[in-house]
Amino acid sequence: MNDAAKSQTGLYVGDKIRIEGNWGMVSVCEVEMFRDCLGVFLDGRKRAAGEFTPLCNLYGYGAGSEAGYISNHGEYIKNPVALWAQVPRDTPLTSDW
Numbered sequence: 001m002n003d004a005a006k007s008q009t010g011l012y013v014g015d016k017i018r019i020e021g022n023w024g025m026v027s028v029c030e031v032e033m034f035r036d037c038l039g040v041f042l043d044g045r046k047r048a049a050g051e052f053t054p055l056c057n058l059y060g061y062g063a064g065s066e067a068g069y070i071s072n073h074g075e076y077i078k079n080p081v082a083l084w085a086q087v088p089r090d091t092p093l094t095s096d097w
Contacts, residue, residue, distance in 0.1 A: 011038060011055065016091050017084040019058065028087060028094045031055070058083045 011017070015031045017040065029040035039054035041047040062081030069075050 011086065013038070014089065016087045016089055016093070018087050018091075019084045026094065028091055030093060055084075 011031050013031055013033050016028055017031060019027050019029060019040075019042075021027065027042060029042060031038055031040060034041075034052045037052070037054045039052050039057075041051070042053055046052075059077070059080040060083050061077060062083075065077055065079045065081060067075055068078040
């Protein structure tokens with residue numbers, strides 16, 4: 001592994017992430033750039049339909065998170081956590097969804 005890969009921070013195009021869904025479903029997806037946005041296509045059908053999931057939609061409630069409210073905006077999540085885990089680039093992709 002080269003020095004650049006050891007010191008990498010954040011996610012980049014080509015990285016792999018594991019997303020755990022409902023009922024124990026797990027999907028490993030490759031991070032891609034689509035319309036100037038980093039995210040994933042959860043499966044081949046969503047890719048064909050152009051249904052892209054940006055990484056910003058993969059944040060939610062976790063340890064230390066709580067609901068907040070702004071009167072002219074509505075409810076939001078304070079201290080959201082990433083709902084994915086970064087895995088090594090050589091991890092095989094899955095298409096369970």
